[in-house]
Amino acid sequence: MRKLIAAILLGLFVAAPVGATGPFQPIAPQQTAIGTNVIYTGKNLVNLSVVSSTNANQWIMIFDGTTLPGDGATAPCSTAHTTGCLAWCEYAAGSNATTTPWTYSKDFGVHPLAFQFGIVVTVSTTLCTTKTITGSTNFFYGQVY
Amino acid sequence: MANEAQVKTSRYRAGVQTIGDGQIGLAGASVTATLLGAPGVRVFLTDITISGDLVANAVSGVATITGLDEPWNLVFVETVSAGGMFNHHYDPPLRASVDGGNVVANVPAIVNGGIVAINLHGYRG
Numbered sequence: 589m590r591k592l593i594a595a596i597l598l599g600l601f602v603a604a605p606v607g608a609t610g611p612f613q614p615i616a617p618q619q620t621a622i623g624t625n626v627i628y629t630g631k632n633l634v635n636l637s638v639v640s641s642t643n644a645n646q647w648i649m650i651f652d653g654t655t656l657p658g659d660g661a662t663a664p665c666s667t668a669h670t671t672g673c674l675a676w677c678e679y680a681a682g683s684n685a686t687t688t689p690w691t692y693s694k695d696f697g698v699h700p701l702a703f704q705f706g707i708v709v710t711v712s713t714t715l716c717t718t719k720t721i722t723g724s725t726n727f728f729y730g731q732v733y
Numbered sequence: 734m735a736n737e738a739q740v741k742t743s744r745y746r747a748g749v750q751t752i753g754d755g756q757i758g759l760a761g762a763s764v765t766a767t768l769l770g771a772p773g774v775r776v777f778l779t780d781i782t783i784s785g786d787l788v789a790n791a792v793s794g795v796a797t798i799t800g801l802d803e804p805w806n807l808v809f810v811e812t813v814s815a816g817g818m819f820n821h822h823y824d825p826p827l828r829a830s831v832d833g834g835n836v837v838a839n840v841p842a843i844v845n846g847g848i849v850a851i852n853l854h855g856y857r858g
Binding site: 647666667677678698699702715716 | 784850
């Protein structure tokens with residue numbers, strides 16, 4: 589009987605596929621920040637979540653650069669790629685003005701956004717063509733590599 | 734599944750460039766975003782996102798993508814729903830019809846007012 593139990597236990601260990609146990613592991617480091625913006629050290633953005641304590645309508649702006657551009661007109665990224673250009677801009681509604689906080693979440697996992705200089709994320713109260721930074725109450729969560 | 738996701742991601746890692754941009758259109762205005770081609774290289778479209786004014790719940794329209802290889806080179810149409818956003822991932826990516834050619838997404842008119850932004854995501858090969 590002991591031999592039978594030992595054989596069964598041994599079989600379970602041998603048959604278990606490598607990596608089939610344990611929780612799912614994210615494929616990219618997680619970086620969080622609280623404030624007006626976040627600057628990620630990676631060059632590829634896989635996932636992004638932004639939480640704001642205000643329920644105003646806002647715009648998520650993602651720049652290809654290493655510092656936060658100043659307020660004012662934005663310059664879209666193109667073939668003549670320069671640091672600080674606007675790589676992504678998306679409208680995020682203020683939860684229909686009924687709930688707080690306001691939350692934005694985007695999964696770039698299928699085709700990660702690739703950056704040449706760095707990843708700078710911020711929130712603007714004005715349209716993609718013009719950046720007007722919001723207050724310091726945003727929470728950023730990103731997966732980058 | 735995790736392994737599959739990693740393989741899929743790595744396939745696009747080399748040479749990927751984000752060459753789309755956000756464009757803004759107001760009520761009734763035309764909105765255009767372009768993936769710029771370059772001589773000797775071809776543009777590939779991997780993703781398109783169109784977001785609009787959800788609060789007003791009034792944005793509707795038709796997006797057209799031109800400049801793509803067959804069978805998408807003539808017209809590709811999607812409706813921006815009342816919810817105000819749609820996303821598409823193209824796997825495999827859609828290829829521009831000619832080397833150096835541009836891929837252009839356009840919403841010719843935004844019905845019922847509102848605001849629209851278009852993001853095109855792709856790379857050059």
